[in-house]
Amino acid sequence: MAAISVSARRRPAGPAPDPASRRAGLKQRVRRNLTAHGFLLGALLCFACFSWYPMVREVVMSFQRTKRGRTTWVGLDNLHRILQDPAFWQAWRNTLLFTALALLLGFAVPFVVAVLLNELRHARAYLRILVYLPVMMPPVASVLLFKYFYDPSYGLFNSVLRFLHLPTSAWLNSSSTAMLSVVIAATWMNMGGATLVYLAALQGIPGELYEAAELDGAGLLRRIWHVTIPQTRLILSLLLLLQIVATMQVFVEPFLLTGGNGPQGSTTTVVYLIYQYAFNFNNYGSASALGLVMLIVLASFSGLYARLSRAAD
Template sequence: MSAPTLSPSEAAKSRRPRPGGPGPRPPGGAFAKELRRNLTAHGFLIGAVLCFSFFSWYPMVREFLLAFQKNEDGRTVWAGWSNFTTVFNDPAFGQAWRNTLLFVVLALVLGFVVPFVVAIVINEMRHAQGYLRLLVYLPVMLPPVASVLLFKYFYDPGHGLFNELLGLLHLPEQQWLQDPDTAMLSVVIAATWMNMGGATLIYLAALQGIPGELYEAAELDGAGLLRKIWYVTVPQTRLILSLMLLMQIIATVQVFTEPFLLTNGAGPEGSTTTVVYLIYQYAFNFNNYGAAAALGLVLLVLLAGVSAVYVRLSRAQDD
């Protein structure tokens, strides 16, 4: 028996998709669906990129251009390396770098060691840890200007809190901010108190992640408190310590608020003039934006070099 044949109209009907079947996809449907699903994420991403472009990347590019330009009779002309020559020949250039280096060293001795010690003390306590964490972090929540003005009152040579305490101990009063020998140390103490809260909490989180079995094994070997800190705590927190050291160096090299408010920037005999304050002077006191940009570019290259050394050393240790 021969197979039944279909007419052309019946064959066309048989090739039509059944109702409810998948059917052919419209062109671009998958892309449009994926775009709609990620539209919110793309919106946030575009907003972040625009913010970085206007407030971070554009100022960096603009600073690079200003470092090689200057204004003559209201016109912007190419200056070559003359702005850098002006900065390097300025007598305040060397003094600003020496003061900044002194601030960095003192800030590392106090601002890097003290938060780690405070975190160890809080971690060893069995009660009131939450209260102590709040107490340590409280200065960070205060406005920086209010904190600096509070310390300016403490340093008052007449009836300041610190001189009152020295009087109770029958010790001679100090000219904290008026003496070139103590001005920078006074600024470092204020900066350490203002900024140690965040570092302390980071160290405390790292300490709480150390397994307790390591300390128990160290106690069985007869290790005391200092040996446990040196052979257990420090190696286990080495990564966070090195990262915080880098962040501390970058932050302290750019110090400006504390010396500007405590000692009006320069301090007695220029003892608190920092690199960033010198940039401020070039731009807003001398109206020399080219020199300010040149010194800022020098600072940028220096910090980039420090970061590159840190990355290279970190990779060498990981290998």
């Protein structure tokens, strides 16, 4: 069989651009890139001034001590000092307790509310606004509102308990209920954002999966377990990490509700202890050392969580 060879034909080349057109195109590209890099430079300067520099400064100050205007390098003395402080360990216990309770309520309750909103057929938009309303309120106003609710004498919660002929509670004035009261207030303030994120993830689930589950005889709980949770696993994992990092840095709620310490130090958190070191004791070295410890703990947890998430995938 004879081989058939086909010669490739070249297309006639177009006219070469003149030097003036090349220079104009080059100027346009340079101008466009300069504009883009100018916007990028502004963002980088903001991050450098307000995020990166304070972080570097905190690391430096954790190895220094300032007394009477003189700054000296003390090595790990600040770290040794905070480790010997009994308030250090109590603050970490309170912070971990707050994180556990906040995840138990603040992670599960928004998901349940999102599932209920997703199942509704009427007044869905109004209920979304109602759920998100606490997020739009100033945090200080929300906390002061709950402080009024928790008042043992004329607060709303004890008034309801008296109306139901149930025993009242000291709420913020008792070491056994102070932390739980702070968690309830924080959950109400922040659940709206997480609820809307969950609701958006739920509405992205194909309806055919629910129809197939219903044909198999699956009830509501089985549909949630076998369809909803697997389909929203990525969002659940991401919000879990973000909520753990956020709740371990809680400050506003215990500071305004209980003055920071609470009865018998029951609401002293790590961030509030940093505040005390810096602004009550004027010990910026110890405050920076404690902030560095928290940074290392949160970074280690985030890295471990990301590694476990990749291994699970």
